[in-house]
Amino acid sequence: MNVGSPFLRVSGLRVRYGTAEVVRDVSFSVSRGEMVTLLGPSGCGKTTILRCIAGLVDPVAGLVEVEGETLTHQPRGISVPPERRGLAMVFQSYAIWPHMSVKENVAYGLRARKIARDVIDARVKDVLGLVGLGGMESRPATQLSGGQQQRVALARAIVLEPRILLLDEPLSNLDAKLREVMRVELRGLQKRLGITSVYVTHDQAEAMALSDRLIVIREGVIEQEGIPLDIYYNPATPFVANFVGRSNLISGRVLVPAEEHTVVETEIGKLLCRPSHRFEAGTDVIVCVRPESLRIGLPSNGSIKGRVAYKSHQGEMIEYHVEVGGYTVKARVFGTELLPDGEIVGLTIAEPGPFAMPSNRADEEV
Amino acid sequence: MIRRQAEAGTKATGRGGGVEVTITSTAVVVLSLLILLPLGVLLAASLGGKSLTLHYFSQIFLRHQIRSVTLNTILVALGSTSLAIFIGVPLAWLVHRTRVLFSSLWDSLIILPFFVSPVIIALSWLAIAGKRGLLYVVATRGVGVQTGVNVESLAGIIGVMGLYYTAYMYLYTSIGLRNMDPALEEASYTSGASTLRTAWRVTLPLATPAILAGALLVFTSSVSHFSIPLILGRPNGINVLTTRIYEMLIHYPPEFNLAAAISMVLLLITATGVAAQRLITRNRSFITIGGKARGEETRRAGWVSKVAFLICALYSLVFVIVPFVMLTVVSLMRYYTFDGPTFSLDNYAQALLRHPITLRGIRNSVLLATLGASATVLLGSIVAYVVVRGRSRGKVVVDFLSAAPVVIPATALAVALLATWIRVPFLYGSLGILLIAYCTLYIPYGTRAANANLMQIDADLEAASRTSGASWAYTFRRIVVPLMRPGMSVAWIVLFVGMIKEISASILLYGFGTETMSVVLYELWYEGSFTLAASLAIIQGALIAAVLATFVFATGTRLRSLT
Numbered sequence A: 001m002n003v004g005s006p007f008l009r010v011s012g013l014r015v016r017y018g019t020a021e022v023v024r025d026v027s028f029s030v031s032r033g034e035m036v037t038l039l040g041p042s043g044c045g046k047t048t049i050l051r052c053i054a055g056l057v058d059p060v061a062g063l064v065e066v067e068g069e070t071l072t073h074q075p076r077g078i079s080v081p082p083e084r085r086g087l088a089m090v091f092q093s094y095a096i097w098p099h100m101s102v103k104e105n106v107a108y109g110l111r112a113r114k115i116a117r118d119v120i121d122a123r124v125k126d127v128l129g130l131v132g133l134g135g136m137e138s139r140p141a142t143q144l145s146g147g148q149q150q151r152v153a154l155a156r157a158i159v160l161e162p163r164i165l166l167l168d169e170p171l172s173n174l175d176a177k178l179r180e181v182m183r184v185e186l187r188g189l190q191k192r193l194g195i196t197s198v199y200v201t202h203d204q205a206e207a208m209a210l211s212d213r214l215i216v217i218r219e220g221v222i223e224q225e226g227i228p229l230d231i232y233y234n235p236a237t238p239f240v241a242n243f244v245g246r247s248n249l250i251s252g253r254v255l256v257p258a259e260e261h262t263v264v265e266t267e268i269g270k271l272l273c274r275p276s277h278r279f280e281a282g283t284d285v286i287v288c289v290r291p292e293s294l295r296i297g298l299p300s301n302g303s304i305k306g307r308v309a310y311k312s313h314q315g316e317m318i319e320y321h322v323e324v325g326g327y328t329v330k331a332r333v334f335g336t337e338l339l340p341d342g343e344i345v346g347l348t349i350a351e352p353g354p355f356a357m358p359s360n361r362a363d364e365e366v
Numbered sequence B: 001m002i003r004r005q006a007e008a009g010t011k012a013t014g015r016g017g018g019v020e021v022t023i024t025s026t027a028v029v030v031l032s033l034l035i036l037l038p039l040g041v042l043l044a045a046s047l048g049g050k051s052l053t054l055h056y057f058s059q060i061f062l063r064h065q066i067r068s069v070t071l072n073t074i075l076v077a078l079g080s081t082s083l084a085i086f087i088g089v090p091l092a093w094l095v096h097r098t099r100v101l102f103s104s105l106w107d108s109l110i111i112l113p114f115f116v117s118p119v120i121i122a123l124s125w126l127a128i129a130g131k132r133g134l135l136y137v138v139a140t141r142g143v144g145v146q147t148g149v150n151v152e153s154l155a156g157i158i159g160v161m162g163l164y165y166t167a168y169m170y171l172y173t174s175i176g177l178r179n180m181d182p183a184l185e186e187a188s189y190t191s192g193a194s195t196l197r198t199a200w201r202v203t204l205p206l207a208t209p210a211i212l213a214g215a216l217l218v219f220t221s222s223v224s225h226f227s228i229p230l231i232l233g234r235p236n237g238i239n240v241l242t243t244r245i246y247e248m249l250i251h252y253p254p255e256f257n258l259a260a261a262i263s264m265v266l267l268l269i270t271a272t273g274v275a276a277q278r279l280i281t282r283n284r285s286f287i288t289i290g291g292k293a294r295g296e297e298t299r300r301a302g303w304v305s306k307v308a309f310l311i312c313a314l315y316s317l318v319f320v321i322v323p324f325v326m327l328t329v330v331s332l333m334r335y336y337t338f339d340g341p342t343f344s345l346d347n348y349a350q351a352l353l354r355h356p357i358t359l360r361g362i363r364n365s366v367l368l369a370t371l372g373a374s375a376t377v378l379l380g381s382i383v384a385y386v387v388v389r390g391r392s393r394g395k396v397v398v399d400f401l402s403a404a405p406v407v408i409p410a411t412a413l414a415v416a417l418l419a420t421w422i423r424v425p426f427l428y429g430s431l432g433i434l435l436i437a438y439c440t441l442y443i444p445y446g447t448r449a450a451n452a453n454l455m456q457i458d459a460d461l462e463a464a465s466r467t468s469g470a471s472w473a474y475t476f477r478r479i480v481v482p483l484m485r486p487g488m489s490v491a492w493i494v495l496f497v498g499m500i501k502e503i504s505a506s507i508l509l510y511g512f513g514t515e516t517m518s519v520v521l522y523e524l525w526y527e528g529s530f531t532l533a534a535s536l537a538i539i540q541g542a543l544i545a546a547v548l549a550t551f552v553f554a555t556g557t558r559l560r561s562l563t
Helices: A046-054 A102-112 A117-130 A146-158 A176-193 A204-210 A228-233 A238-243 B002-011 B018-046 B055-062 B064-097 B103-115 B118-129 B134-143 B154-178 B182-190 B195-223 B227-232 B241-250 B256-282 B303-331 B346-354 B356-389 B395-407 B410-421 B431-456 B459-467 B472-501 B517-526 B530-555
Strands: A008-017 A020-030 A035-039 A061-066 A069-074 A087-090 A164-168 A196-201 A213-218 A221-226 A248-256 A262-266 A269-275 A284-289 A294-297 A304-314 A317-324 A327-334 A344-349 A355-358
Touching: A008 A046, A020 A046, A020 A213, A020 A221, A035 A046, A035 A204, A046 A061, A046 A087, A046 A164, A046 A196, A046 B459, A087 A146, A087 B459, A102 A117, A102 A146, A102 B472, A117 A146, A146 A176, A146 B459, A176 A204, A196 A204, A204 A228, A213 A228, A213 A238, A221 A228, A221 A238, A238 A248, A238 A284, A238 A355, A248 A269, A248 A327, A262 A284, A269 A284, A294 A327, A304 A327, A317 A344, B018 B256, B018 B356, B018 B395, B018 B410, B018 B431, B018 B472, B055 B064, B055 B256, B064 B103, B064 B154, B064 B195, B064 B241, B064 B303, B103 B154, B103 B303, B103 B530, B118 B134, B118 B154, B118 B227, B118 B303, B118 B517, B118 B530, B154 B195, B154 B227, B182 B195, B195 B256, B227 B241, B227 B517, B241 B256, B241 B410, B256 B395, B256 B410, B303 B530, B346 B356, B346 B530, B356 B395, B356 B431, B356 B472, B356 B517, B356 B530, B395 B431, B410 B431, B431 B472, B459 B472, B472 B517, B472 B530, B517 B530
Parallel strands: A035 A196, A035 A213, A087 A164, A164 A196, A269 A355
Antiparallel strands: A008 A020, A008 A061, A061 A069, A213 A221, A248 A262, A248 A284, A262 A269, A284 A355, A294 A344, A304 A317, A304 A344, A317 A327
């Protein structure tokens, strides 16, 4: 993405509800035209961060800046009300006003700005066409399907031509099929219009598919930040490894330290790992092995010998649980041929291979 | 989960900023003026005003007359509550748990007294079983025996009041029954328990919190009940505390401090009852537990439904329909007598065309109820908005104050308002003081209705308006008001009906020219024009029925949601 001064800057954000601090010193920035996703389990504070940007929640401390303009600066008392921020938001519940038609919903913000009626009509028509709702102008909001409501919510936000589009789990109320369709449409629209967007979700697949950049949040703190693939293959913590995709997390101890290929003695044998940084020999680490990076074959030299304990067909993939010593390794492989339970197999690990990270937060497995 | 709730509470609309602070503090000031000020004055008056003394409180126990009135009050409250439980609970079970024919008809008929002034109900029973009533005439003249039935007695007051509050007990119990998971009773049947055993061992225990809550409400209401003893007791020297307060204030010289002391005692009893009710319902949200929708098949068929039909039909006929018919008959009599009566429409012609005071009463009541319902809905909505969506610290105070009048009996409030405003000439005896009384009495209802209404509205609908570029005020006007309108119009109707019926406070606060419909109705009867009073009662009933019917048909609201 393009570099330069950040378009949106969030810095030192803290939010407290009663005695609970739900956002603890969060800082990040977003460039113009970028789509950044805040990813985390429910209750991690990601929606609260979004609401702080929108101006719906006032943090106890922190700075929100768009295009160099300060929108929130606490505790200094600067807090521009939501309607004067030039942002727009799509809500998880869609928040479609039930007492208005599709057109009235979409035109609402423009009317509040006292824009000429013919200009409003033209823009509403354009935007409804853009989201695939052309001709539905006079439909009452209560007679829309979930997918249509979602499109109205999106149209209502982009018709305002906001500086930043804030999206709070916009697809989570749709069924799985529609969710995938809308995911592609949303990303296409965002790229075409070049809208700077902040997206909130707990669905890691959605986050990976949609975002230029991911920010993983846990208990009000940023756990890791980066491009999706990087986070997937180089998770900074066991939490990220587990939350973003599936993984086998195996504890071990560094035998031969190195910059790149570190040998780790683990419960399932010696593994050649990519380390998160250079470890001392003898350091306790956690090794992350992605189930889809495992290959199952006949036992051979260099493979990890194990016994098939359980298997399940999951459509295009088969998931095997393979017992290695006292440890059960999950492997996901393509194919149709099922190996019988009890079969002795050999596991090999494909590139980019296992990843070793510090184990000092091992107690925080998910 | 806790965090989610906190979020839901706070996310709201974001800042109203200065607007919210202004509104909150205005609400605190208005509510204090309406509630705290009169209560303070009442307390001071009960303690003797200038020189502090417990003399008046001790009088309640020491003065023989008042002691016997207190005893009457306790007997009436206990008796009518027991009667209401004894009839209302089984009725609710019969209507909601058996496949009784016309169950929704019985449901509407049983709750009908709810919408009618108790004055009207007392008058109807007077016509049936009073000293000059139908039963007496038929028995002595026709059959030549003494029935011994006379509603103009302590037992009569208990009976009529018990029947009046049966509607309340029925409503509370049926809410408990409706919200019960049908599987709990089905499991009892599949375990081999009979219909009655299931009712006794499963249904009744599960409905107990609802029944208890209803019983407490009925008990506290009957302690401070005014209208029925006013009609059936006072003319014969049988008083309860509320009617005694009334006598103390209309006789010269008025015993103001003693009336205030008795009012304080009534207030304490009510407060205790309400507190107990809150305690019962606090941890068991029996009103909100959403069981699955109950199908017809979960009701019992067979002999029990036939018995249910008989009982429901008999009850509705004897205790609901006959009284209204009897009152209608009285309203058509030239003179009040069941010994060779003659009939005409003259009473109606007089009430609607010729009698200056009945017309004034109707006009005053309609005006007061219209203004009062509107003001209370407005105030309630603003208060609820501050409490549900607001973030200012004052909202706790607003919440408490707006609920406080629940514990103030209408008679006690009237005494308090008299004590407070007696020296303000433009308020004393004016429509203004009646309006203040009505609003104060009904603020808790208005606020609760608006509260429930607002909770149903997703706060994100307002947040979405703000992020679309609309200000707080624009959002309130274009989003909050339209979304609250349907719910608040139901509340308006309930308040309008309640205010049309009001007599307990009005009778102490009205002045020359500001008589309300219920007051005129009572005064006409008291002065001996029972037939004219009956016609006015029917007119009042018809007015309420017309308003309810128009609303029910225009909006498709169920009658039940207007209780």
